[in-house]
Amino acid sequence: MSQAHPPFRADIVGSFLRPVALKTARAQYHQGEIDAAALAAVEDREIRRVVEQQEAAGLGVVTDGEFRRAWWHFDFLEQLDGVTGFVGDQGIQFQGIQTGAKQIRVDGKVGFNPDHPMLGHFRYLADVATAMPKMTIPSPSVLHFRGGRKKIDSGVYPSLDAFFADTADAYRDAVHAFYAAGCRYLQLDDTVWAYLCSEKEREAARARGDDPDRLQAIYAEMLNHALADKPDDLFVSLHVCRGNFRSTWISEGGYEPVAETLFGQVGVDAWFLEYDSDRAGSFDPLRFVPEGHQQAVLGLVTTKVGDLEDPAGVRARLDEASRFVAKSQLCLSPQCGFASTEEGNDLAEQAQWDKVRLVVDLARDYWGA
Numbered sequence: 062m063s064q065a066h067p068p069f070r071a072d073i074v075g076s077f078l079r080p081v082a083l084k085t086a087r088a089q090y091h092q093g094e095i096d097a098a099a100l101a102a103v104e105d106r107e108i109r110r111v112v113e114q115q116e117a118a119g120l121g122v123v124t125d126g127e128f129r130r131a132w133w134h135f136d137f138l139e140q141l142d143g144v145t146g147f148v149g150d151q152g153i154q155f156q157g158i159q160t161g162a163k164q165i166r167v168d169g170k171v172g173f174n175p176d177h178p179m180l181g182h183f184r185y186l187a188d189v190a191t192a193m194p195k196m197t198i199p200s201p202s203v204l205h206f207r208g209g210r211k212k213i214d215s216g217v218y219p220s221l222d223a224f225f226a227d228t229a230d231a232y233r234d235a236v237h238a239f240y241a242a243g244c245r246y247l248q249l250d251d252t253v254w255a256y257l258c259s260e261k262e263r264e265a266a267r268a269r270g271d272d273p274d275r276l277q278a279i280y281a282e283m284l285n286h287a288l289a290d291k292p293d294d295l296f297v298s299l300h301v302c303r304g305n306f307r308s309t310w311i312s313e314g315g316y317e318p319v320a321e322t323l324f325g326q327v328g329v330d331a332w333f334l335e336y337d338s339d340r341a342g343s344f345d346p347l348r349f350v351p352e353g354h355q356q357a358v359l360g361l362v363t364t365k366v367g368d369l370e371d372p373a374g375v376r377a378r379l380d381e382a383s384r385f386v387a388k389s390q391l392c393l394s395p396q397c398g399f400a401s402t403e404e405g406n407d408l409a410e411q412a413q414w415d416k417v418r419l420v421v422d423l424a425r426d427y428w429g430a
Contacts, residue, residue, distance in 0.1 A: 067193065067246040067296040068331040068358050068392045069121045071424035074300055075197040075248060076133060076398030077126035078405040078413050083107045087131075087403065104129050109189045118414060119421040122193045122246065125186045126400075133250055133401045134199035134207070135163050140177050141231060143169030143217070144204070167204070167213040171227040173234035180242045187243050196244045200251035200299065201232045201287060202280040209269045225279055232287035240295050248298045248333070253280060255303040255335070257319050258342075277322045285328050298358070300333035302397055303340060315342020324349040331356040336378070337363035337396035347385035357386055360396030362420055367412030375423055393424050 079087075086103035089095045108125045115123040130136040139146035146165050179198065186194045205213070205228070210221065218224040239247055253276075256262035263273040288297055301316075301323070316323070316334070324332065324346070336344070336359050350357050359382055361375050375393070382391060399406055399413050 067122060067195070068298055068333075068356050068394075069193075069424075070392050070428045071120060071421040072122055072333075072358050072392055072394040073115070073120060073124065073195075073417065073420075074333060074360070074364075074395060074398045075124045075127060075195065075250070076400045077111055077124075077128075078400050078408075078410050079126075079128065079403050080107050080110070080410070083128055084403070105185065108186065112186070112190050112192075114414065115417070116190075116192050118417045119425075120192060120417065122195050123186070123190050124195050124197060125182060127197065127398065129182055131403045132163060133197070133398065134203050135165055137177075137179055137198045138165050138204055140174055140179070141204075142172035142174050143167055143227075144171065145169075164208065165204075165212065166208065167217065167224065169214075169217060171204070171224065171231050173231040173238060175234075175238065177235070177238070180238055183239060183242050183244050193246055194244070195246040195248055196239055197248045197250055197300075198235070198239075200249040200253070200280075201228050201283045202251055202253040202276075204228055206253040206256065206266075206276070209266075209271060211269070225283055229283040229286040232283070233289070236287055236291050236295070236297070240292055245294055246296050246298075248300055249284070249329070250300045250302060252302045254299075254301045254319050254323055258316055263318075277319055281322050281326045285326070288328055296330045298331040298333055299327065299329045300397075301335065302401075303335050316346035317342065320346035320349045324355075325351065330354070331358055331392070333358045333360060333394060335360045335396045336382075337361060337365070344382045344385050347382060350386045350390065352387065352390075356390050356392050357382070358392040358394050360394050362393070362395045362416050362423075364395045364397050364399045364406055364408070364413075364416065367408035367415075369412075369415055369419055372419070372423055372426075376427060379427055388428075393420055393427070395420060 083103060086095065086100050090100040108128050111126040112123045127133060135146055138144050144165055145168050146163065148163060183196045213224055257273050257277060266273045291297060334357060347357055361378050362370050379391060395416055
């Protein structure tokens with residue numbers, strides 16, 4: 062049962078390990094040894110190469126590997142109107158490790174910048190791709206949840222209702238801008254829905270004055286507003302991430318606390334769901350996925366370690382998931398990107414491509430894709 066449109070039976074989340082040449086060029090740029098044009102030339106070359114590698118692995122969808130970014134989210138968000146990036150006192154705490162101290166704040170009215178650099182990034186990807194190009198950007202909820210009220214200027218937004226409305230409008234404009242640039246497959250990366258599955262993260266939200274149950278409804282409304290008038294031939298997926306930094310993670314807990322809202326009310330075409338460990342819980346919450354065209358893309362192949370999964374074990378888990386949602390509505394992918402930040406996960410590049418080929422082979426075997 063092949064599928065010639067997104068999400069593909071064998072799909073990917075988006076980021077890939079940065080090659081040595083790219084890491085070297087970025088370091089040289091930050092040290093003032095090369096200029097922006099020289100860095101862009103290296104990025105262009107390495108993006109062409111990673112696109113060729115994805116196509117050679119048998120994928121029907123490709124990304125630019127997020128090779129022009131340092132972070133999966135900050136690079137996009139700080140280029141929105143009203144958002145400023147800065148270096149704070151500390152980074153994001155993962156299990157046993159902390160990221161760099163990059164942060165963002167909202168200090169103006171939020172809007173989509175029509176000259177956002179990632180529009181050009183997508184155009185380049187589309188120019189060099191034979192397979193379908195996919196653009197990945199952070200979901201609108203990330204702009205709020207990452208810092209909460211304290212990172213949103215109360216002089217600009219005395220009420221968060223106006224902030225939520227402006228952010229939803231900005232993303233509505235972003236959806237149309239990427240469509241105008243030629244994008245027909247857009248992915249929103251979202252850690253927040255997974256955080257709302259974690260009692261530890263829910264308690265942290267309460268401690269800063271947020272009601273995690275009310276946030277579900279707010280975030281669903283923002284997403285639906287952003288997608289309300291999307292063109293019919295634009296496919297939009299939502300990747301629910303539990304944290305991915307140098308093979309570590311942040312949140313744990315099954316999807317049950319958010320499943321009814323996430324699957325029953327959020328109008329995306331597909332959900333990418335991490336299911337590579339016990340932290341994700343059971344497949345039972347998939348019962349809320351409506352019958353029809355929407356797809357659940359199961360991340361059963363981990364990007365956090367290089368050991369290959371047993372194909373029979375993955376097929377058995379797909380069979381188990383199909384007890385709750387139709388096999389025709391399931392797809393397969395790695396659990397996350399391989400490098401949500403430029404540091405990348407702790408596995409070899411060869412292992413990365415072995416994982417991608419495993420996903421392709423399994424999908425071909427399971428669905429005839």
